Amino acid sequence: MSRHPLQLERFSIGVGDRFSHQAKAQLSACILAFEQGVEVVPVWNKSNREHTIIGSGPNETRAAADEAVKSLHWMRPYFCDADHINLSTVDRFLHACDFYTIDVADSIGKLAEPDAIEAFIQRHPELTGAIQIEGIETALHLDEPSLRAITSKYLAAVMAAAEIYKKIAHHKGIGNFVAEVSMDETDAPQTPVELLVILAAIADAKIPIQTIAPKFTGRFNKGVDYEGDVAKFREEFSHDVAAIAHAVKHYGLPENLKLSVHSGSDKFSIYRVIHEIVSETKAGVHLKTAGTTWLEELIGLAEAGGDGLELAKEIYAQAYDHREELCAPYASVIAIQVDKLPAPSAVDAWNSEQFTSALRHDPKNSAYNSSLRQLLHVGFKIAAKMGPRYLDLLKANETIIAKNVTENLYKRHIAPVFLGKFA
Numbered sequence: 001m002s003r004h005p006l007q008l009e010r011f012s013i014g015v016g017d018r019f020s021h022q023a024k025a026q027l028s029a030c031i032l033a034f035e036q037g038v039e040v041v042p043v044w045n046k047s048n049r050e051h052t053i054i055g056s057g058p059n060e061t062r063a064a065a066d067e068a069v070k071s072l073h074w075m076r077p078y079f080c081d082a083d084h085i086n087l088s089t090v091d092r093f094l095h096a097c098d099f100y101t102i103d104v105a106d107s108i109g110k111l112a113e114p115d116a117i118e119a120f121i122q123r124h125p126e127l128t129g130a131i132q133i134e135g136i137e138t139a140l141h142l143d144e145p146s147l148r149a150i151t152s153k154y155l156a157a158v159m160a161a162a163e164i165y166k167k168i169a170h171h172k173g174i175g176n177f178v179a180e181v182s183m184d185e186t187d188a189p190q191t192p193v194e195l196l197v198i199l200a201a202i203a204d205a206k207i208p209i210q211t212i213a214p215k216f217t218g219r220f221n222k223g224v225d226y227e228g229d230v231a232k233f234r235e236e237f238s239h240d241v242a243a244i245a246h247a248v249k250h251y252g253l254p255e256n257l258k259l260s261v262h263s264g265s266d267k268f269s270i271y272r273v274i275h276e277i278v279s280e281t282k283a284g285v286h287l288k289t290a291g292t293t294w295l296e297e298l299i300g301l302a303e304a305g306g307d308g309l310e311l312a313k314e315i316y317a318q319a320y321d322h323r324e325e326l327c328a329p330y331a332s333v334i335a336i337q338v339d340k341l342p343a344p345s346a347v348d349a350w351n352s353e354q355f356t357s358a359l360r361h362d363p364k365n366s367a368y369n370s371s372l373r374q375l376l377h378v379g380f381k382i383a384a385k386m387g388p389r390y391l392d393l394l395k396a397n398e399t400i401i402a403k404n405v406t407e408n409l410y411k412r413h414i415a416p417v418f419l420g421k422f423a
């Protein structure tokens with residue numbers, strides 16, 4: 001089957017596998033969905049930061065994905081995502097990946113050439129005045145100063161994306177990879193009208209993006225639920241979907257262009273909204289989850305008891321002692337209440353059930369502790385330092401871990417978002 005240009009399917013899920021041992025268990029969740037009649041394509045994502053902390057490389061992610069696909073006979077597409085790359089980090093991903101999340105958040109607000117800004121405004125008279133968009137009840141309004149302000153804010157970022165895209169295309173060949181532009185790791189969310197202007201600029205720059213990741217309203221902390229106004233998110237998400245369809249039609253972007261939700265995993269309160277809007281509009285969506293699979297490894301180890309539980313406790317104790325340095329790189333995407341963290345001496349006395357209840361994201365369980373969960377989420381560095389001691393226990397407890405990994409991905413993420421099945 002020839003796949004050129006390489007096209008991302010309507011539904012896809014980004015999965016993270018920090019230690020490259022759970023690709024099969026993750027793929028099993030997609031297989032469960034497929035058996036229910038819904039194709040959700042897996043995309044294994046790993047950022048340069050994660051690779052650096054773990055001491056791994058993109059080739060390992062690729063090898064684990066290939067091996068899982070082969071051994072489980074997955075006949076549908078799958079991808080390896082160079083997650084949040086920029087011009088200086090993309091190189092090591094050029095061989096192994098076929099999906100590139102081009103992160104230009106750092107260029108937002110940098111001033112583009114005044115001539116380029118003026119040229120964009122001249123080229124797009126349709127972006128001033130009333131903009132009628134199918135799916136948005138009242139017309140959007142932009143006057144020229146507002147359009148100039150938005151263009152000034154985002155044009156340099158789009159230019160940066162074009163430069164990175166060209167570098168990848170030069171190495172891989174046009175049509176041989178999926179391109180996403182991400183702007184989520186920044187302070188302020190982009191409004192639907194800003195998204196429309198950004199998409200027009202991306203089309204002008206001839207970047208055939210298939211996904212775009214704006215920053216949405218509300219907080220998307222890693223591994224815990226959404227914090228924000230769900231009704232506001234609903235309106236924004238639905239307007240973003242409409243803006244994308246409009247941009248595809250008017251600016252010639254790829255037909256399959258869709259939103260990429262960098263969810264940070266576990267955004268249970270907005271999964272219903274996403275499912276409903278995507279179903280109503282027949283839009284696609286890419287749901288990117290964070291590396292919470294590693295937490296399922298810990299849950300599996302704790303559930304196994306014995307050496308597994310001991311190791312899980314040891315990791316917690318070390319993470320607790322090093323919490324400041326572990327949290328620092330993730331400060332903007334976690335919200336730990338230090339006084340909610342149990343003392344390691346208390347955790348030391350826990351049995352399997354106590355440990356897994358605190359860590360597993362089951363909002364109905366009163367023992368669930370979101371601060372402990374977030375601390376362990378960023379604590380993968382501790383396990384990485386343990387090296388073979390950790391990895392050997394993963395192998396020894398493969399079955400119980402795999403069960404947790406698959407169930408977490410399927411029941412808590414894929415089933416609600418893509419199948420509309422809510423627990």
Ligand SMILES: [Zn+2]
Pocket residue numbers: 084182184185213262
């Ligand atoms: Zn992101």
